[in-house]
Amino acid sequence: MTLNDWSTPLLVVAGALPRDDRWLMQRRPEGKAHAGLWEFPGGKVDPGEWPAAALARELAEELDIAVDPVDCTPLGFATDATATGRPLLMLLYRVARWRGEPRPLAASALAWETPADLARRAMPPVDRPLVAMLARDAWG
Numbered sequence: 001m002t003l004n005d006w007s008t009p010l011l012v013v014a015g016a017l018p019r020d021d022r023w024l025m026q027r028r029p030e031g032k033a034h035a036g037l038w039e040f041p042g043g044k045v046d047p048g049e050w051p052a053a054a055l056a057r058e059l060a061e062e063l064d065i066a067v068d069p070v071d072c073t074p075l076g077f078a079t080d081a082t083a084t085g086r087p088l089l090m091l092l093y094r095v096a097r098w099r100g101e102p103r104p105l106a107a108s109a110l111a112w113e114t115p116a117d118l119a120r121r122a123m124p125p126v127d128r129p130l131v132a133m134l135a136r137d138a139w140g
């Protein structure tokens with residue numbers, strides 16, 4: 001990780017959505033940074049936006065599901081540098097419930113993955129410590 005700028009991190013929120021001991025992951029489409037890698041659904045927090053509200057907005061845009069921000073519980077965070085060297089701060093939330101069936105509106109694919117599956121997927125570096133954390137997450 002090479003950081004060129006310590007002052008203005010790119011703030012990204014992401015959701016861990018559980019189902020039957022698996023987590024929902026999406027594959028980044030061609031033409032975007034990290035194309036082809038598997039990631040948690042989510043995206044950038046807009047200026048002045050509350051992070052859990054940003055996550056609910058992103059999950060509606062990307063998965064066509066309705067999430068109440070109060071159902072998003074912080075799980076942890078991780079940091080890395082983006083391709084330009086700008087610091088990236090990613091907040092991961094556990095999403096307890098949602099309305100609707102997730103559809104890949106922004107991704108090239110969706111998959112429900114076990115922690116063991118996740119360890120074998122190609123992912124952005126910032127996701128690795130978060131996946132390790134999920135593997136230790138207690139259900140409920």
Ligand SMILES: Nc1nc2c([nH]c(=O)n2[C@@H]2O[C@H](COP(=O)(O)OP(=O)(O)OP(=O)(O)O)[C@@H](O)[C@H]2O)c(=O)[nH]1
Nearest residue numbers: 012014033034039040041042043044082124125126127
């Ligand atoms: N959503 C998401 N973004 C991640 C993850 N890991 C990771 O490094 N990122 C990076 O965080 C940034 C978030 O970008 P994004 O493209 O998802 O955000 P967005 O939906 O607001 O994108 P847009 O600018 O195309 O509208 C990207 O640089 C992306 O590569 C992850 O697990 N989930």
